[in-house]
Amino acid sequence: MISIYITSFIVGGLICVIGQLLMDVAKLTPAHTLCSLVVVGSVLDGIGWYEPFIDFAGAGATIPITSFGNALTHGAMAEAERHGLVGVVTGMFEVTSSGISAAIIFGLIGALLFTSKGNI
Amino acid sequence: MVKRGVLTFHSKPSIYATGVTAGPLENKKSVFAQQFDKSYEDERCDLPTNEDGHKQLMYDAVLIALSKAKKQPEKIDFLLTGDLVNQMTPSNFTAHALAIPYIGLFSACATSVSSMITAALLADAKHANWIVAGSSSQHNAIERQFRYPVEYGSQKGATAQWTVTAAGAALIGQHTQGTPVIDCATVGKVVDMGMTDPLNMGSAMAPAASDTLMNHLTGHGKTVDDYDTIITGDLGSNGFKIFKALANENGLPHTKNFRDAGEEFYGNDPSFKAGASGSGCSAAVFFSDVYQKLLTGEYKRVLLLATGALLSPLSFQQGDTIPCIAHAIELTMEEVTAP
Amino acid sequence: MQQEKYAQIEKELSPKPPIMKNVIKAFLIGGSICLIGQFIALFYITYFDFTERTASNPTVATMIFIAMLLTGFGLYKKIAQFGGAGAAVPITGFGNAVVSASIEHKSEGYVLGVGGNMFKLAGSVILFGVFSAFVVALIKTILVKFGVVSW
Numbered sequence: 001m002i003s004i005y006i007t008s009f010i011v012g013g014l015i016c017v018i019g020q021l022l023m024d025v026a027k028l029t030p031a032h033t034l035c036s037l038v039v040v041g042s043v044l045d046g047i048g049w050y051e052p053f054i055d056f057a058g059a060g061a062t063i064p065i066t067s068f069g070n071a072l073t074h075g076a077m078a079e080a081e082r083h084g085l086v087g088v089v090t091g092m093f094e095v096t097s098s099g100i101s102a103a104i105i106f107g108l109i110g111a112l113l114f115t116s117k118g119n120i
Numbered sequence: 121m122v123k124r125g126v127l128t129f130h131s132k133p134s135i136y137a138t139g140v141t142a143g144p145l146e147n148k149k150s151v152f153a154q155q156f157d158k159s160y161e162d163e164r165c166d167l168p169t170n171e172d173g174h175k176q177l178m179y180d181a182v183l184i185a186l187s188k189a190k191k192q193p194e195k196i197d198f199l200l201t202g203d204l205v206n207q208m209t210p211s212n213f214t215a216h217a218l219a220i221p222y223i224g225l226f227s228a229c230a231t232s233v234s235s236m237i238t239a240a241l242l243a244d245a246k247h248a249n250w251i252v253a254g255s256s257s258q259h260n261a262i263e264r265q266f267r268y269p270v271e272y273g274s275q276k277g278a279t280a281q282w283t284v285t286a287a288g289a290a291l292i293g294q295h296t297q298g299t300p301v302i303d304c305a306t307v308g309k310v311v312d313m314g315m316t317d318p319l320n321m322g323s324a325m326a327p328a329a330s331d332t333l334m335n336h337l338t339g340h341g342k343t344v345d346d347y348d349t350i351i352t353g354d355l356g357s358n359g360f361k362i363f364k365a366l367a368n369e370n371g372l373p374h375t376k377n378f379r380d381a382g383e384e385f386y387g388n389d390p391s392f393k394a395g396a397s398g399s400g401c402s403a404a405v406f407f408s409d410v411y412q413k414l415l416t417g418e419y420k421r422v423l424l425l426a427t428g429a430l431l432s433p434l435s436f437q438q439g440d441t442i443p444c445i446a447h448a449i450e451l452t453m454e455e456v457t458a459p
Numbered sequence: 460m461q462q463e464k465y466a467q468i469e470k471e472l473s474p475k476p477p478i479m480k481n482v483i484k485a486f487l488i489g490g491s492i493c494l495i496g497q498f499i500a501l502f503y504i505t506y507f508d509f510t511e512r513t514a515s516n517p518t519v520a521t522m523i524f525i526a527m528l529l530t531g532f533g534l535y536k537k538i539a540q541f542g543g544a545g546a547a548v549p550i551t552g553f554g555n556a557v558v559s560a561s562i563e564h565k566s567e568g569y570v571l572g573v574g575g576n577m578f579k580l581a582g583s584v585i586l587f588g589v590f591s592a593f594v595v596a597l598i599k600t601i602l603v604k605f606g607v608v609s610w
Contacts, residue, residue, distance in 0.1 A: 008494055009494040016486060016545040017489070020478075024478045030544075035583050035584055038584055042595050043591065043595055046596070058497050062518065063522065064489070064493070066548075068553070072591075076592050077610070081610045085600055098520045100585070103553060106554065107527075107577050111561035116533075
């Protein structure tokens with residue numbers, strides 16, 4: 001039971017290390033880095049590796065942005081399995097809706113509550 | 121003989137007074153805080169938006185400079201200011217509020233000097249008796265336009281600079297004894313050495329500073345030793361280091377009297393990375409620290425060398441390099457001759 | 460001076476990013492955020508009707524909520540300055556991108572400002588996530604149809 005906490009810390013940390021290397025060594029902007037990781041997550045799910053990875057690392061695999069690509073692909077593929085080709089489009093947000101809707105709702109609430117501060 | 125970009129002001133226009141305003145962070149962290157005329161408790165000067173606060177900074181700086189010389193805005197012939205916000209709306213609104221005939225000037229962070237050069241030209245040609253020159257920047261307004269939203273978390277490297285919240289204004293008029301006077305100036309060319317990193321402006325601007333410095337020295341027949349200080353605008357620690365290396369390469373062996381306003385602004389505090397930047401940075405330092413040292417006689421002759429990176433968010437996203445400019449202006453404090 | 464020669468001088472004098480230090484900091488911050496996520500998931504599994512598989516949905520929403528608070532109080536940018544990718548890569552970084560853009564553009568109103576700019580940073584992640592998911596799922600569906608692989 002305790003081991004999942006250790007693996008989630010180490011695996012999550014390592015994914016962030018890959019992101020840091022993309023920014024510092026490959027000189028990608030943060031936006032390019034995140035897009036690359038999302039695409040990687042999506043491809044890993046396509047070849048069926050991401051789900052076992054989640055079983056292994058728990059939040060270490062679901063919290064990094066790679067899981068966003070995984071969730072989109074997973075939803076699309078699950079729907080495609082049931083309804084064929086059209087499911088690729090219709091199932092896309094089936095799994096990942098919570099992240100997007102939370103971002104929109106809390107984005108608006110954040111704007112209502114806060115103003116930016118140029119502090120250091 | 122006319123030399124390109126090299127100007128001599130035979131009537132030696134005077135700088136009568138200056139006004140410098142700064143934000144709360146600058147008041148707390150800047151080594152020049154004691155020399156600023158006014159600072160605000162609130163980063164937006166208690167106004168609703170960053171841009172409103174930006175306008176207030178410039179407006180107050182102009183009024184402070186005028187009040188020191190006991191002048192009213194109605195007596196001023198020209199207002200020459202600029203900033204970094206799109207279409208320079210803070211300057212435009214300031215000009216409206218002051219109702220002074222106005223030309224907005226954009227030389228990015230070199231506007232402090234380009235506005236003084238233009239003011240000196242107007243005074244020297246006797247087109248005007250009183251001119252206000254100046255520039256300003258406001259951290260939040262500039263960051264959100266050129267980089268990211270203020271609250272967005274992005275890791276800044278060691279070459280990044282912190283846009284200051286500050287404004288500086290100078291009242292320039294016909295020659296008078298006992299005031300710092302404008303001797304000569306050099307208008308810079310745009311220099312582009314192919315740098316592309318908007319978080320490393322110092323590296324992009326250093327060659328422009330070096331180019332204008334050499335043009336000024338050869339154009340006016342001066343050497344580095346003629347100046348008590350040669351102070352650049354906002355190269356930051358990294359750009360300043362490169363600038364000094366370029367000076368050495370150009371046959372200027374020692375650079376002891378070189379200063380950089382951006383590097384000094386926050387006292388080399390590492391949380392500000394390479395130092396300060398923004399068009400308010402050079403204006404605030406030139407019109408406070410340097411001007412006061414001229415008045416007290418600590419400096420007799422100085423060269424202000426303000427640098428500007430002439431990029432836009434659009435140009436660097438389209439993959440363009442960063443074109444840069446530097447303008448130089450030479451100020452002297454004359455000995456008051458006994459009547 | 461030639462651009463190539465200047466590029467050489469500039470490269471020599473400019474400080475290099477402290478990659479090793481940045482990597483360690485990214486590891487610690489990123490790992491900690493995922494660990495917090497793991498605890499939140501445990502909370503949802505223990506006290507609500509969620510399984511290990513379904514707990515990730517409310518976990519993600521909670522993490523974005525925390526990111527909103529940290530962003531609003533001006534703390535997320537400090538965490539990100541320290542942790543770099545460690546703060547950008549977890550879902551909280553996505554939340555920070557959305558919330559910071561919303562807060563920043565409030566001055567232009569809720570429709571044109573917040574509505575129009577909320578996704579100006581995070582939008583590219585959604586675009587490339589959706590498009591790559593589309594391509595991957597399409598390929599997989601076609602391959603299954605031709606009997607090359609199975610679901």
